[in-house]
Amino acid sequence: MRRLINIQPGWLRWPLALLPFVLLALLYGIGATLRHAENPDDKVLPPLVAMVSAVERTALTPDKRTGEYVFWSDTGASLQRLAIGIGGAVAIALVFGLAIGLLPMVNALLAPLTTVLSMIPPMALLPILFIIFGLGELSKVVLIVVGVAPCLVRDLALAVGKLPREQIVKAQTLGASTWQVLLRIALPQALPRLIESLRLALGPAFLFLISAEAISAENGLGYRIFLVRRYLAMDVILPYVAWITLLAYLMDTALASISRRVFRWAHGAGHQG
């Protein structure tokens, strides 16, 4: 009998990966059918057809009042907030992360502050953001920035700080100025790491997005979910949740593949040599 740690899935990899999804769907189907048989008006576990028709209603038919396709305008609004928020966080991370990681004086000045700031629960700041920036777009975007940036900054600063001292000295013996060390040595080696930590930050970014939209918005994926909750419209909520999950998953996969393609050296280029 071989040890469990040595048994590889081989051709079973895909079937194994699919199995839990199929099981979950099956379980849902059984539950929905049972509840439906008991009470035809059941709203908690809507059958698949109900969800399909809900998607048809929101994604494929224009809203009677506004003429908009609600599903897509929600998606557009949410993605726009997410993109601006994450973009802002990345910009902050690049500036401060690199400076804190590379420059001892900036490190002394800002590293403790960053650590403290990253401990503030961002949701606790949301009322303050609403007070300062109003209930409009800005406060939602700022919440994402505030929630995501501190971790990115710290992670990037740590990664840059871990560059071997030898590399920094070597660059100087090749004539590099501080700026050139930053641009040609620290930045390129920090980017793959930034993408890694961004992938991990996608979850929190969506969390802050949905939370902000739930509390105050006129559109957006989070807004819709919390709006239709009042009518127990699980047939809308479930497709929306699945859609949000799919979006996050696709972003994660895209980031991973960009990193593999652009930063080949950071992904074990040695194994092909």
Next chain:
Amino acid sequence: MSALSIRNVWMEYTGQIVLERINLEIESGAFVAIVGPSGCGKTTFLRLLLGQERPTRGSIMLDGAPMPDEPGPDRGVVFQRYSVFPHLTVLGNVLLGAELAAAPLLGRLFGAPRRRAIDAARALLAEVGLAESEQKYPAQLSGGMQQRLALAQALICKPRVLLLDEPFGALDPGIRSEIHTLMRRLWRERGVTIVMVTHDLREAFFLGTRVVVLDRLRNRPEERQRYGATITQNIEVHRRRTPDADLESGRDDPARMDPTRRDDPVRQN
């Protein structure tokens, strides 16, 4: 070519004297090998020459002027590890010095200047036997090839002094003797002053025009903190810098890989 003058240098870390009373004159074009037991302060000495650290006492002069107190392009360096940049190709690593010098703002060259820099880099890569590997990343190179790359990268800046910290210490013996031959040839052709730390006495006497031994004169446990290492021997090896001198086979094909002298890629993390 450049002369180094080290005058009564002491190096002290909090509570521990590492080096004391170091006096050494290094004539221009010399190849000085520094040997000594592990932990006696060889790397510390090299860091002083590099300007990475300042001596607690004493002075270091380069061609009669005080040594700048930070690393610069007049002093090249090759460490045992981490000497090349993992995110740049072989060619990119060698180009870097030229690009940094010519483009202060972007650190990159474009167009004709870039093509000229590439030609110079390729010539140097051919000289160290890496012509075929210019598109590879360092992680794809063997340990010996990485050190050849580090040498080429340092030499493209035409440093006045080249500092080497156990550069071949991690290499297999066969690979090491090939790279010794290369090292000797580069030193002869370029006339650079070299200071090399090594723990291999044969290497020191094979390459050096001068072998300097660093050691502690007092080494009892209770004396360790209070007494540093100093130069205990300074041996002149009579070898002139003549191109036709000893031992060269004439042919040097360092890229050849012999299965009995395998040198597997260094794992980088």
